[in-house]
Amino acid sequence: MSSFSRVLALVVDDNHYMRVIVCTMLRAMGITHIREASDGAEALEIVRDWRPDVIITDLVMETLDGIEMTRLIRTGSDSPHPYVPIIMMTGHTDRSHVLAARDAGVNEFVAKPLTARALIDRMKSVIDNERAWVKSASYTGPDRRRRKTPDYRGPFRRASDKAENH
Numbered sequence: 001m002s003s004f005s006r007v008l009a010l011v012v013d014d015n016h017y018m019r020v021i022v023c024t025m026l027r028a029m030g031i032t033h034i035r036e037a038s039d040g041a042e043a044l045e046i047v048r049d050w051r052p053d054v055i056i057t058d059l060v061m062e063t064l065d066g067i068e069m070t071r072l073i074r075t076g077s078d079s080p081h082p083y084v085p086i087i088m089m090t091g092h093t094d095r096s097h098v099l100a101a102r103d104a105g106v107n108e109f110v111a112k113p114l115t116a117r118a119l120i121d122r123m124k125s126v127i128d129n130e131r132a133w134v135k136s137a138s139y140t141g142p143d144r145r146r147r148k149t150p151d152y153r154g155p156f157r158r159a160s161d162k163a164e165n166h
Contacts, residue, residue, distance in 0.1 A: 003030075003127075003128075004026075004029045004030045004031050004123065004127070005030045005031070005032070006033075007031050007033065007053045007054060007123075007127065008033045008034075008035075008050070008051070008052045008053045008054075009026050009031050009033065009034045009035075009052055009053065009054050009055075009056060010034075010035050010036075010037065010043060010046060010047070010050075010052040010054070010055045010056070011023055011026070011034060011035070011036050011037070011056050011057075012036075012037045012038075012039070012040065012042075012043040012055060012056070012057035012058060012061070012066065012069070013038070013057070013058040013061070013089075014038050014039055014058065014061040014062055015058070016038075018058065018112075018114075019036050019038075021114065022056055022089075022114065022119070023036065025114070025116050025119050026056075026119075028116065029119075029120060029123065035050060035052070038061075039061045039062060039063045039064055040057070040061060040063065040064030040065060040066060040068060040069030040072075041063050041064040041069075043055065043057065043064075043069055044064070044069060044072060044073070047073065047079075047080060047081050047084070048080055051080070051081050051084070052081075052084060053084070053085070053127070054084065054085045054086075054087065054123065054126055054127065055073075055084055055085070055086045055087070056086075056087045056089060056119075057069060057070070057086060057087070057088055057089070058088075058089055058090060059088055059089070059090035059092055059097060059101060060090060060092060066088055066090070066101070066106075067088075067100055067101060067104045067106075068104075070086050070088070070101070070104040070105050070106055070141075071104045071105065073086070073105075074104070074105035074140045074141050075105075075140045082140070083133060085107045085108075085126035085127070085130075085142075086105065086106050086107050086108075087106070087107060087108045087109075087110060087119075087122045087123070087126060088101040088106040088108070088109050088110070089109075089110045089111075089112055089114055090109075090111070090112060091111070091112040091113075093109075093111045103139065104141070105139070105140055105141025105142065106141070107125070107126045107131070107141075107142050108122040108125055108126055110122050130142075131143045
């Protein structure tokens with residue numbers, strides 16, 4: 001777990017007790033540089049002055065929810081840290097919420113109730129396996145493709161695809 005000791009984490013949730021649980025899990029992983037926000041608006045203010053290595057956020061919050069916060073971080077004209085990895089946590093795990101989070105630019109998605117194993121796995125994923133970045137007219141965020149499919153026969157639309165396949 002010592003690979004996490006230098007990580008700066010921002011935990012965003014409108015439920016104080018959930019923030020306590022997540023921060024406790026992060027400390028158990030060796031992360032000591034943690035800041036907290038009670039909603040997306042407060043998180044955006046923190047990100048303006050402090051550059052976390054990862055943001056762990058709830059999806060449903062008053063004022064500014066996790067999806068809108070993610071969109072503002074990814075595409076806001078004044079966003080100071082658009083490439084920060086974002087892990088979305090929520091009890092709303094139906095397909096529509098997962099797709100909305102993915103399409104907003106979330107790196108990882110984890111279901112509540114949160115387990116230490118799930119959080120560790122998502123942290124390792126965003127820190128150790130950084131995905132390529134995509135910026136287009138309709139999407140800004142990490143590459144949504146999680147694996148390469150060698151037998152894929154569809155259109156190759158990205159510049160990196162053309163370089164790899166021609």
